[in-house]
Amino acid sequence: MRLLVVEDEKPIAEFVQRGLEDEGYAVTCAFDGEKGLALARTGDYALVVLDVLLPKLSGLEVVKAIRETDEATPVIMLTALAETDDVVSGLDRGATDYLTKPFAFAELLARIRAHLRQPGQTSTTALEVGGINLDFRTRAVHRAGHGVKLTAREFELLAYLMRHPDQVLSRAQILNAVWGYDYDPGTNVLDVYIGYLRRKLAEADGEAPIETVRSAGYRLVSSSA
Numbered sequence: 001m002r003l004l005v006v007e008d009e010k011p012i013a014e015f016v017q018r019g020l021e022d023e024g025y026a027v028t029c030a031f032d033g034e035k036g037l038a039l040a041r042t043g044d045y046a047l048v049v050l051d052v053l054l055p056k057l058s059g060l061e062v063v064k065a066i067r068e069t070d071e072a073t074p075v076i077m078l079t080a081l082a083e084t085d086d087v088v089s090g091l092d093r094g095a096t097d098y099l100t101k102p103f104a105f106a107e108l109l110a111r112i113r114a115h116l117r118q119p120g121q122t123s124t125t126a127l128e129v130g131g132i133n134l135d136f137r138t139r140a141v142h143r144a145g146h147g148v149k150l151t152a153r154e155f156e157l158l159a160y161l162m163r164h165p166d167q168v169l170s171r172a173q174i175l176n177a178v179w180g181y182d183y184d185p186g187t188n189v190l191d192v193y194i195g196y197l198r199r200k201l202a203e204a205d206g207e208a209p210i211e212t213v214r215s216a217g218y219r220l221v222s223s224s225a
Contacts, residue, residue, distance in 0.1 A: 006036030033057025067094030144205035
């Protein structure tokens, strides 16, 4: 399966390329927007990984141009821009998903696999697990119809848990995916944020469905049954 990586920072592009090739994908890299768009228009790629800040053409211009002729190929945008408006701009122009730099390769790989498991799906902009609804376009979260106000980090943590329902996720997995590969594994920041999520989700509608699995990690339960 062929993937296209459009990223002007060559160390990042080469890191992603090596990792994906180790997973069995065939990877082509482009280092500016014009070249990336030209390659994407060939239609030979199952998925595009696209940086936002590129020379010649920005990632936002590239994804908009891709969508003029191709509505199906998943496009995952990489961005150092954490502002909600920047994320929404990418999704509005046709991006399927986004990942904020610095990112963990395992999280990028998980998102790629998820999108490639859904042929013909043009976008994945919402998740629903255990009565919780999360919308990537609006950054809105609801539980049983009640809105839940989350910070950016709380939102990313919840989204990661929701992408892996009923799976026991280790502290290292979650820290790598949500905070980055170089985050101190001895920190208690994860426990603090799990506490925040539990409190806010419980306020929305009863007990939060996030379980602590002793000596293993955390799990988001998809059903009360």
